[in-house]
Amino acid sequence: MKDILKIYILLMPMILLALNGCTLSKSLSERTSEIHDQILTVDTHIDWPMRQFLNPDFNPGVRHAPGQRESGQWDLIRMKEGGLDAVFMSIFTPQKKRTDEGHATAKEVALKQIELTKKMVAYNPDLAEIALTPEDAYRLEKTRKRAIFIGMENGYPIAKDLRNLQLFFNLGVRYITITHSKNNQLGDSSTDEQPEWGGLSPFGEKVVQEMNRLGMMVDISHVHDETFWDVIKLTKAPVIASHSSARMFHDVPHNMSDEMLKAIAKNGGVVQVALLDDFIKEMEQTQERATALEELKEETFALLHGELSQAEHKKVMEKMHKIDEKHPKNRPTLADAIDHLDHMVQVMGIDHVGIGSDFDGGGGLVGIDDVSEMPNITRELLARGYTADEIRKLWGGNLMRVFNQVIKVAEEPQKQN
Numbered sequence: 001m002k003d004i005l006k007i008y009i010l011l012m013p014m015i016l017l018a019l020n021g022c023t024l025s026k027s028l029s030e031r032t033s034e035i036h037d038q039i040l041t042v043d044t045h046i047d048w049p050m051r052q053f054l055n056p057d058f059n060p061g062v063r064h065a066p067g068q069r070e071s072g073q074w075d076l077i078r079m080k081e082g083g084l085d086a087v088f089m090s091i092f093t094p095q096k097k098r099t100d101e102g103h104a105t106a107k108e109v110a111l112k113q114i115e116l117t118k119k120m121v122a123y124n125p126d127l128a129e130i131a132l133t134p135e136d137a138y139r140l141e142k143t144r145k146r147a148i149f150i151g152m153e154n155g156y157p158i159a160k161d162l163r164n165l166q167l168f169f170n171l172g173v174r175y176i177t178i179t180h181s182k183n184n185q186l187g188d189s190s191t192d193e194q195p196e197w198g199g200l201s202p203f204g205e206k207v208v209q210e211m212n213r214l215g216m217m218v219d220i221s222h223v224h225d226e227t228f229w230d231v232i233k234l235t236k237a238p239v240i241a242s243h244s245s246a247r248m249f250h251d252v253p254h255n256m257s258d259e260m261l262k263a264i265a266k267n268g269g270v271v272q273v274a275l276l277d278d279f280i281k282e283m284e285q286t287q288e289r290a291t292a293l294e295e296l297k298e299e300t301f302a303l304l305h306g307e308l309s310q311a312e313h314k315k316v317m318e319k320m321h322k323i324d325e326k327h328p329k330n331r332p333t334l335a336d337a338i339d340h341l342d343h344m345v346q347v348m349g350i351d352h353v354g355i356g357s358d359f360d361g362g363g364g365l366v367g368i369d370d371v372s373e374m375p376n377i378t379r380e381l382l383a384r385g386y387t388a389d390e391i392r393k394l395w396g397g398n399l400m401r402v403f404n405q406v407i408k409v410a411e412e413p414q415k416q417n
């Protein structure tokens, strides 16, 4: 009897610990759904419009099973399921030749994607509405409808005409990423072979000023460092990086150095952590995958540099998907991405960081692979000790503050140049 008592006494702390663990994990998931449900959650970068442009048969109003290639990473039902209240649909145009013809085609492609986005909302009036202002997002959240904002990735379709900027603003575009992967008529990209303008071009400077005047957010994801510093010097309003992470953890040109992060904090802006593997961590891949990718190298280069027709683009995407199926990519995890977020919060403060998934455009990590899994971010933040109010700021409060400030600057014409 004595021995049994002894064992019991010895085991007691472990039993208590186990019980405590159960309550903790239960309360963590309870707290996750409670907070995730209460706050406005915003994702500033989803590439669904280009995906829809290439796959017109996809119906965003029905649920597609997660993890299937045909499902993509976003539809309205999974967005609701994941408690994601607002998204910025990115109107992305791959950059081709910078001729009048190239610009005109890009404008057409952009207009088509805007039309597709509006049609998607029009076909699903009970589920979603187009949003133009922060107030729209907060109002829609109360009615449990998804807020669909429009952003634009690559300023290429503006051509060399500020009237196009006004046109896109009138159609609902509320941010523009100055460049994509190549230099354009507005300035230098972080990933082109070499800089062409030494930062913003003279026309790019006019575009930034006009965006300030209109109340459109300037997005510095993808731009060359010199372009970044030119924008920071010139802008009268805070800027955003709709999908960028930290160079401190992964030193790729697309990510932000600590110096740049600090400059954005000083500018009052926000950097939205990207959930894209190549921006988060370099992972070892199998030899088979490397060989298969090497064989497709020329075609992927042409795709990334906008040298393919729509049909060719689709074909190469198919081949890439096949490689992914046959030799799956070893990807970083959600926790790796939140390491970036932690660092950015440390460098910039809690008021300058947010989330921009890049879903349907290459985004997706282990633990967060489509919009239905968004609560996993809230759970990870809670587990790391962020308070409900800090999570509210990270999930959209910061972005909406910046957006309001951008509108305010536009309403103060006396302060403009």
Ligand SMILES: [Zn+2]
Pocket (backbone or CB within 6 Å): 153, 222, 243
């Ligand atoms: Zn991008």
